[in-house]
Amino acid sequence: MRRFMGLGGVALTAVFALALLSAPTPVAAGSITAGETRVESEDPRSIMFRVSVEAESSLEAATFNYKVLNPDGNVGGGGEADFVPANQTDATFTLETITATRYIPVGSEFVVSWELTDGDGTTVTTEEESFIFLDGQYDWTSRTEGDVTVYWYGGNEPAAMITFEATRAALAETEALLEVEVPYPVRVLVWASEDDGELARQPRSETLDEELITMGQRVAADVLFVFEPDVDVVRHEAAHIVTKVAGDGPFNDAPSWLDEGTAVYMQINRGNFGDAVESAIELQVPLDLRSIQSPPNQARFNNLFYGQSWSTVDFMIAQFGEAAFAEVFRTIKEGSSTDAALESVYGVNQDGLYNLWREANGMAALDFAERPGSDAGPVAEATRAPLAIPTSVAAAPSGGSSSSTDDGSTSGGGTSDGDDASTGVGDDDANSAAGLIVAVVTLLVVVALGGGAFALFRRGRA
Numbered sequence: 537m538r539r540f541m542g543l544g545g546v547a548l549t550a551v552f553a554l555a556l557l558s559a560p561t562p563v564a565a566g567s568i569t570a571g572e573t574r575v576e577s578e579d580p581r582s583i584m585f586r587v588s589v590e591a592e593s594s595l596e597a598a599t600f601n602y603k604v605l606n607p608d609g610n611v612g613g614g615g616e617a618d619f620v621p622a623n624q625t626d627a628t629f630t631l632e633t634i635t636a637t638r639y640i641p642v643g644s645e646f647v648v649s650w651e652l653t654d655g656d657g658t659t660v661t662t663e664e665e666s667f668i669f670l671d672g673q674y675d676w677t678s679r680t681e682g683d684v685t686v687y688w689y690g691g692n693e694p695a696a697m698i699t700f701e702a703t704r705a706a707l708a709e710t711e712a713l714l715e716v717e718v719p720y721p722v723r724v725l726v727w728a729s730e731d732d733g734e735l736a737r738q739p740r741s742e743t744l745d746e747e748l749i750t751m752g753q754r755v756a757a758d759v760l761f762v763f764e765p766d767v768d769v770v771r772h773e774a775a776h777i778v779t780k781v782a783g784d785g786p787f788n789d790a791p792s793w794l795d796e797g798t799a800v801y802m803q804i805n806r807g808n809f810g811d812a813v814e815s816a817i818e819l820q821v822p823l824d825l826r827s828i829q830s831p832p833n834q835a836r837f838n839n840l841f842y843g844q845s846w847s848t849v850d851f852m853i854a855q856f857g858e859a860a861f862a863e864v865f866r867t868i869k870e871g872s873s874t875d876a877a878l879e880s881v882y883g884v885n886q887d888g889l890y891n892l893w894r895e896a897n898g899m900a901a902l903d904f905a906e907r908p909g910s911d912a913g914p915v916a917e918a919t920r921a922p923l924a925i926p927t928s929v930a931a932a933p934s935g936g937s938s939s940s941t942d943d944g945s946t947s948g949g950g951t952s953d954g955d956d957a958s959t960g961v962g963d964d965d966a967n968s969a970a971g972l973i974v975a976v977v978t979l980l981v982v983v984a985l986g987g988g989a990f991a992l993f994r995r996g997r998a
């Protein structure tokens with residue numbers, strides 16, 4: 537059940553969608569003069585860059601170059617611009633921002649320049665110009681204070697101000713908790729609804745998406761999308777900005793339960809997530825901590841995944857203190873596996889931590905001695921999404937369908953494909969022909985090396 541937010545009024549008119557950050561003086565070298573770059577974008581799927589050129593001996597060649605600034609490493613490219621050779625002409629370059637292999641999120645900062653060659657063979661390169669890429673469907677306004685800028689449109693200013701304050705507060709509090717500082721500015725885009733932001737999002741699993749409402753999303757290390765201007769949604773996403781800085785190293789990331797648990801911990805209220813873990817404890821059916829290294833593929837486990845991740849983090853901090861908690865993040869970032877980091881800080885691995893948590897919540901400890909890989913062995917991890925996939929916070933709407941696709945559960949030791957665990961139990965669809973059930977094979981890539989394990993894909997986080 538997704539909320540209906542009207543799209544009918546959206547006008548796809550061409551607008552200037554990028555905010556110009558720098559206004560360089562026009563280039564006038566030799567016989568070539570270029571104006572400022574203008575940008576046009578009807579919607580967030582593409583951008584057209586345009587520059588007016590005067591060349592006494594006609595423009596003969598034009599190349600466009602761009603960089604997208606990203607704390608994880610800039611990406612860039614460029615190519616031949618389109619133009620009609622003439623003394624006065626416009627050169628244009630159209631960049632697709634969302635393709636099978638490329639996702640440049642709204643809120644990204646571009647640095648662009650042009651290489652222009654005239655009929656005499658003179659080539660000039662224009663000064664670099666900076667832009668913030670905004671969704672051209674809307675007329676954006678922004679406010680900046682310190683390292684945080686919030687963007688909104690239409691009548692969303694109240695939501696934007698709530699978002700702005702919540703972002704700043706959550707960044708500061710999470711930085712204090714994890715003993716790190718985010719070393720770059722953060723931009724937050726506030727949409728009036730999830731539907732309004734649809735075209736700006738990366739394509740994703742339809743099945744899961746139909747069952748979940750996305751309320752917020754970290755789309756880059758320094759960019760947040762907010763669809764639901766709720767203080768806790770914003771605090772959650774802002775916390776992810778900091779967990780990334782605190783826990784993601786060159787070789788290792790914090791596991792999902794630690795990342796999401798911290799993000800929920802930074803919320804003021806846990807809402808459905810808290811309810812989900814409480815009832816799982818009551819029924820003695822929590823998730824094995826080791827099974828939530830990455831988010832569950834089934835919507836029905838969504839709230840429990842967040843809730844149990846939070847409960848585990850809450851337990852860690854209550855039991856061992858904030859300083860030790862920050863140390864766990866630091867140790868993972870430096871390259872330790874999650875098990876090794878927990879072992880060195882708390883003296884227990886993930887199984888041991890899970891048992892401490894179980895006992896603290898009135899459940900018996902489990903015997904993990906038989907579990908392959910429970911100690912020094914490899915940890916099987918579910919398929920991970922490609923680099924730079926956004927994090928998001930999602931909630932299963934009440935009364936949501938129970939249909940599902942696969943179960944990325946792990947089996948011990950080596951590689952394994954996922955179970956064909958279609959679980960339409962209790963649903964009318966449960967009797968549909970088996971042939972209609974699409975089993976998504978979860979590829980587990982496990983490379984055991986000495987007592988450690990490397991996962992070859994980075995995990996996507998919900």
Ligand SMILES: [Zn+2]
Pocket residue numbers: 772776796799927928929997998
């Ligand atoms: Zn999250």
